[in-house]
Amino acid sequence: MSRNRIVAVVAAVAAAGGLALILPSVSAQAAADCATPWSSSTVYTGGKSASYTGHNWTAKWWTQGETPGQAQVWTDSGACGGGGGTPPTTTTTKPTTQPPGTCSYPDWVQGRDYKTGDIVRYVDNNYYIAEHDNPGYSPVVSTWYWDPYTSCGTPPSTTTTPPTSQPPNTSGFVVSEAQFNQMFPSRNTFYTYKGLTDALAAYPGFANTGTETTKRQEAAAFLANVNHETGGLVYIKETNTANYPHYCDASQSYGCPAGQAAYYGRGPIQLSWNFNYKAAGDALGIDLLRNPFLVEQDPAVAWKTALWYWNTQKGPGTMTPHEAIVNGRGFGETIRSINGALECNGGNPAQVQSRINAYQKFTQLLGVVPGDNLSC
DSSP states (O other): OOOOOOOOOOOEEEEEEEEEOOOOOOGGGBBBBOBBBTTSSSSOOTTTTETTTTEEESSSSSSOOOTSSSSSEEEEEEEEETTTOOOOOOOOOOOOOOOOTTOOOOBTTTTOOTTTTOEETTTTSSSEESSOOOOOOOOOTOOTTTEOTTTOOOOOSSSOOOOOOOOOOSSSSSHHHHHHHHHHHTTTTTTOHHHHHGGGGOOOTTTTTSSHHHHHHHHHHHHHHHHHHHHHHHHOOOOGGOOOOOOOOSSSSTTTTTTTTTTBBBBBTTOHHHHHHHHHHHHHTTOOOGGGGGGGTHHHHHHHHHHHHHHHHOOTTSSOOHHHHTOOHHHHHHHHHGGGTTTTTOOOOOHHHHHHHHHHHHHHHHHOOOSSSOOO
């Protein structure tokens, strides 16, 4: 979910040898009025306009500090104010493309904090630049945080791998192991494909209800939300340890027998709170209230807790994520069931877009249309 760099070309009047080259004029009536000038400190939401370099620009989604003409979030709405405006007088030098393999940027490291503008070399031998600060998300999955960096060229491959045919999918799941590996190339080894397929028996209706299109859409929707919650299946447990003691609701009759700080977020959907561990454990026949650590120790248990939430819990929404897909309510409704007002209805459009980008990528990989109602 990568953005192309758009270079705005501004016509100018050139003078040479005392003679002026005059470009055709654009009347004030032919151009729109200029919107309020763009400001790097202003937040723009989808549909909002700003003027920059003699053009009006319209935001596609939430943005702040991303320059019109240099970020995909902006659409050029045409010249304004008489068809010219005054572009900045600073000279921009186009980066020189280096010969392949001449860059010396460091290799990407899973879980390392990166700042906007950092450039790394990924395991696919290509370079990527951070578009937003992030805690080591995968450049090929978290495309809201990373863009390809092409000024380096592509380093030459040191080995030649002959093409291999993909093994047949015998798991019964609509996502093959090869496709799963493509979705999560940098995942933690804890999150195994076998752990996922072993967990499917607990909820046989998951990705197995309705048409083939619906089945693939549900698998893509589930994995896209999981991707967002775990940074591409990188994180097994919540990284902010300061939150750990806050997930014990002592008012419950069963309390927190594993300890007040034992019910922090774990697994593909980041299960948290003592009452969720009890409910999930009761449904799965596992005593997770007394042993919540199983969710970070057993891959099948971890996947089962995620499927439990997906198939049985409405969360802050009005239906389960499973119902949202099989009843045609769309991917956006699954986001509402997971994070509700924290992200939906303008709560955090950037996070919503991150989930949508992953969903669109996964549906494309599975050869299925994403459907309607992508946002919430």
